[in-house]
Amino acid sequence: VKSVVKGGLMVNVGVEAFLPGSQIDIIPPKDLNEYVGNVYEFKIVKINDDRKNVVLSRREVIEAERAEQRAQFLDSVKIGDTVDGLVKNLTDFGAFIDLQGMDGLLHITDMSWGRINHPSEMLVIGQPLTVQILDVDKEKERVSLGLKQLQNNPCEDIDAKYPIGSTVKGSITKLVPYGAFVELEQGVEGLIHVSELSWT
Numbered sequence: 049v050k051s052v053v054k055g056g057l058m059v060n061v062g063v064e065a066f067l068p069g070s071q072i073d074i075i076p077p078k079d080l081n082e083y084v085g086n087v088y089e090f091k092i093v094k095i096n097d098d099r100k101n102v103v104l105s106r107r108e109v110i111e112a113e114r115a116e117q118r119a120q121f122l123d124s125v126k127i128g129d130t131v132d133g134l135v136k137n138l139t140d141f142g143a144f145i146d147l148q149g150m151d152g153l154l155h156i157t158d159m160s161w162g163r164i165n166h167p168s169e170m171l172v173i174g175q176p177l178t179v180q181i182l183d184v185d186k187e188k189e190r191v192s193l194g195l196k197q198l199q200n201n202p203c204e205d206i207d208a209k210y211p212i213g214s215t216v217k218g219s220i221t222k223l224v225p226y227g228a229f230v231e232l233e234q235g236v237e238g239l240i241h242v243s244e245l246s247w248t
Contacts, residue, residue: 049088052080059090065102072106074114117149122186130198135175138167145177145193152191154179159195161235163221170195196235206236 049067050058056068057080067090069076072083094103125131133145133152142155154177159170171177183192210216210232218230218238227241 049083049086051084056080057083059104061090061092061102061104063100063102065090065092065104067104067106071104071108074107074110114149118189121148121150122184122189122191125181125184125191127181127184129181130178131181132176132178133193135171135173135177138171138173140166143167143171145179147191150189150191152179152181152193154193154195158182158193158197161196161199161201162231163237201235210236 050060050064052058053066056066056070057072059065059067069080071093072080077083088106089109090104090106091108092102093105093108095101096103131147133147135143136146136151137144140156142153142159145152145154154167156164156167159167164170177195178198179193179195180197181191182194182197183190185191216232218232220228221231221237222229225242227239227245229237229239231237
């Protein structure tokens with residue numbers, strides 16, 4: 049890459065070629081100067097002999113590599129596998145995790161055995177994360193992920209931990225017309241019915 053010009057970069061590929069800003073990367077770069085002096089692989093997308101103009105794309109090279117990575121990932125992964133990824137994006141309903149070029153969805157209900165209102169309570173963008181593969185759809189290239197599945201389900205031995213008649217401590221998490229929800233531990237919530245709240 050030789051220099052920054054209006055709308056992109058000038059690249060020396062034996063002849064001078066133009067790399068449009070939209071074709072530099074999948075995510076538009078903030079500072080084009082970071083690319084000057086570096087060597088990359090490009091795809092020639094247009095040659096205009098009359099104007100002696102060559103147009104390049106680095107984005108198409110990256111997209112092809114990611115498509116190959118996705119195909120390899122989908123062929124090798126199976127339900128129940130544990131994989132490492134990076135938190136790529138947070139939404140109201142979950143988080144998208146980058147798994148070697150493949151995006152997987154970690155739904156908010158599969159993040160914790162406890163109650164969480166938004167993924168940002170547990171995750172930040174760029175955070176490394178180990179998750180479990182819950183479902184794989186090769187045709188649609190979709191992967192469903194789980195985080196809480198790597199932890200013990202607190203409800204599995206609930207009868208032994210909280211026998212009927214025992215006195216326990218908890219935190220009120222929600223008040224409703226018919227009573228109050230009480231969290232005994234993360235992932236274990238009980239209801240005190242309004243008729244059991246007071247003797248009066």
